[in-house]
Amino acid sequence: EDQVTQSPEALRLQEGESSSLNCSYTVSGLRGLFWYRQDPGKGPEFLFTLYSAGEEKEKERLKATLTKKESFLHITAPKPEDSATYLCAVPVVGGSYIPTFGRGTSLIVHP
């Protein structure tokens, strides 16, 4: 069965303390991996799509990377405004590509 697992469940960092979030997946025939950011009380906000192993994408302090079994979201010198839940999702091929989401990593960055 297709599965997406994120770790850690929660992460507390000091401002400026870099770290990485992990998303591992077991999917037959990966057709992309998505990263989202979700703030409390809001819907997820799209960040990146990665399609092949070795691919990297960056946005401000965030960099996403992809291997054949997992993806990492690296956060460099985080700021308090980076506090959010970060979700990864993998499209499951059915009639169309339906993203299956991991449980997310709740990130808190302290000033």
Added chain:
Amino acid sequence: KAGVTQTPRYLIKTRGQQVTLSCSPISGHRSVSWYQQTPGQGLQFLFEYFSETQRNKGNFPGRFSGRQFSNSRSEMNVSTLELGDSALYLCATGEDNYGYTFGSGTRLTVV
């Protein structure tokens, strides 16, 4: 561009009642997907509609249903509400294999 609009933002219902939630996708987008988000289960796929036809369905009981209108607006209905139906219901729109755009959700509380 206008985003995905969900109404209402908050709802409180009693067990046994039914509820209808509404979603207006981004103009020009023909697909609408619905998700249920709870602290215990995370984001779970309910169903997807494309051009007024249900294209995919998740593993939810028949009490959960939906439809899509010719203007792409979608509604989902939950009948005979249970306490466990309390959740954030999210609507998303997306084309092909690109990242979804989510609405802010409807927070349903069943008492």
